[in-house]
Amino acid sequence: MLALTRYYLALLGHSQRYLPALLAYLALCVILYADPHSPPLPLFGVSAGGLLVVSCWLTIALLDIEDPVQRLVTLSHARQWRRLITGAVLTVLGCSLVLTVITEAWSALKSLKVQPSALGVGLLAHLACAMLGIAIALPCSRLLVHRIGWTVLAAVVTLIVVLLAKIPLVHPLLHALTDEEPVGGPLVLAVVTSVVVLAASFLVVSRLVQRRS
Amino acid sequence: MIRLEGVGKRYGRGDLVLRDVDLSVEPGRVVGILGTNGSGKSTLLRIMAGVSHATTGTVTGSPRIGYLPDRFPAGQRMGARAYLRHMGRIRGLTDLSAIDPLLERLALVGGPTAPLRTLSKGNAQKVGLAQAVLVRPDLLILDEPWSGLDVATHAILGELVDETQARGAGVVFTDHRPQVVHDHAGVVHLMADGRLTAEDSEPTTRIVLRGHGTDWADEPGVRHAVAEGAQVVLTVEVGSVDAVLLRALKDGWSVREVTPCSR
Numbered sequence: 001m002l003a004l005t006r007y008y009l010a011l012l013g014h015s016q017r018y019l020p021a022l023l024a025y026l027a028l029c030v031i032l033y034a035d036p037h038s039p040p041l042p043l044f045g046v047s048a049g050g051l052l053v054v055s056c057w058l059t060i061a062l063l064d065i066e067d068p069v070q071r072l073v074t075l076s077h078a079r080q081w082r083r084l085i086t087g088a089v090l091t092v093l094g095c096s097l098v099l100t101v102i103t104e105a106w107s108a109l110k111s112l113k114v115q116p117s118a119l120g121v122g123l124l125a126h127l128a129c130a131m132l133g134i135a136i137a138l139p140c141s142r143l144l145v146h147r148i149g150w151t152v153l154a155a156v157v158t159l160i161v162v163l164l165a166k167i168p169l170v171h172p173l174l175h176a177l178t179d180e181e182p183v184g185g186p187l188v189l190a191v192v193t194s195v196v197v198l199a200a201s202f203l204v205v206s207r208l209v210q211r212r213s
Numbered sequence: 214m215i216r217l218e219g220v221g222k223r224y225g226r227g228d229l230v231l232r233d234v235d236l237s238v239e240p241g242r243v244v245g246i247l248g249t250n251g252s253g254k255s256t257l258l259r260i261m262a263g264v265s266h267a268t269t270g271t272v273t274g275s276p277r278i279g280y281l282p283d284r285f286p287a288g289q290r291m292g293a294r295a296y297l298r299h300m301g302r303i304r305g306l307t308d309l310s311a312i313d314p315l316l317e318r319l320a321l322v323g324g325p326t327a328p329l330r331t332l333s334k335g336n337a338q339k340v341g342l343a344q345a346v347l348v349r350p351d352l353l354i355l356d357e358p359w360s361g362l363d364v365a366t367h368a369i370l371g372e373l374v375d376e377t378q379a380r381g382a383g384v385v386f387t388d389h390r391p392q393v394v395h396d397h398a399g400v401v402h403l404m405a406d407g408r409l410t411a412e413d414s415e416p417t418t419r420i421v422l423r424g425h426g427t428d429w430a431d432e433p434g435v436r437h438a439v440a441e442g443a444q445v446v447l448t449v450e451v452g453s454v455d456a457v458l459l460r461a462l463k464d465g466w467s468v469r470e471v472t473p474c475s476r
Contacts, residue, residue, distance in 0.1 A: 003302035003303045006299065006302065007299040007300075007302075010291060010299060011291065065289065066289075069284060069285070072262075072264040072265075073281075073282065073285070073300070074300070074303065075263075075264045076262050076263065076278055076280040077303040077344075078303055079263065210266060211266070213264060213265045213266060
């Protein structure tokens with residue numbers, strides 16, 4: 001699995017398709033964490049929402065790099081669609097984890113009010129959003145949708161619904177964070193549902209791709 | 214090594230592109246599949262390579278596969294050597310020292326660091342061939358491997374097939390040209406409209422004619438008749454060679470070549 005993840009990291013790095021999402025996210029963090037007097041949790045709510053979009057972008061971009069025929073060659077070495085998709089998921093999770101650590105470190109260095117518990121909440125919030133972003137991206141990606149226009153449309157609509165509608169995924173958590181309400185329940189809900197939705201998305205997409213091949 | 218029984222394939226709700234295919238590949242055998250474009254050759258190889266699943270029938274055996282598709286659309290900025298190293302690692306190889314000699318042998322233009330997207334079709338196909346043989350497969354599956362490669366690389370490809378066979382691995386390849394298939398395969402199967410049939414094991418002769426006017430496909434003893442420009446290439450059963458040549462000369466054809474099909 002490590003070999004697949006290394007390959008996908010190299011593909012993403014060479015393609016430079018990560019740059020627009022990365023630069024936009026870093027710009028968001030620069031603006032968010034500029035004021036050292038701002039409470040950290042509302043800022044974590046915004047940057048976690050940003051990471052949801054970034055992880056979705058990275059997954060779609062990564063799975064779009066290989067031509068479908070070339071992906072078959074990779075599959076002939078990996079042997080199973082599940083291994084192939086797991087490699088891509090772990091790659092984006094790894095990238096998201098790095099961005100989360102950068103965000104948290106940035107916040108800890110700049111803010112005068114940050115506490116370890118807030119950093120823990122921020123870490124889980126960012127990772128939950130990253131997992132949900134990947135879960136949204138998998139069925140919208142080139143694995144199942146062959147035209148990039150439909151991919152973008154499906155992903156954007158789903159992201160807007162997940163972020164803005166009162167769906168019990170990460171929306172209650174982001175709402176609680178930005179409004180400085182108690183986050184315990186929404187945090188557990190977001191983490192659990194993100195893991196479940198990612199697992200469901202992974203299993204369904206793996207099954208559908210295998211059936212279509 | 215690998216056995217297909219009653220294999221059929223349908224994409225979505227379309228018609229069957231493969232029907233009731235029975236095929237087994239034994240170690241140390243080179244199997245050639247001869248068929249026209251769209252006859253189902255590539256689909257069959259994808260099922261054998263494990264990258265596509267059969268709609269009906271069973272595939273038994275799970276040898277280590279090396280698979281080269283009919284085109285290798287390498288569009289990345291990654292270098293050829295780096296790409297091959299990644300493929301080797303994904304397959305679980307720890308010794309990757311064979312990559313550079315292999316690329317050197319295939320005379321990859323631009324060298325091992327050349328980005329894949331800058332390679333010509335033929336050179337990309339060389340990288341594709343390299344990833345297939347690099348893993349020392351038990352079963353080497355090559356889809357129209359001679360297409361797109363220059364003449365010098367044809368010889369190296371033939372050597373690689375021979376070496377794979379010599380170490381006891383199986384080889385399956387496709388082509389639409391009878392001569393290519395008969396030159397390299399020990400066992401030949403014919404693919405037409407999704408159905409696979411074993412070719413008669415009787416030896417054949419290749420006859421190249423120039424002229425026009427005769428429908429050779431219906432001539433007794435003629436296995437295949439393929440038009441190549443102004444010429445027609447016939448694959449003829451040995452016992453019918455004299456009769457075919459006589460008919461050709463009577464009909465005003467010019468005989469350009471008569472050679473036995475090898476293996």
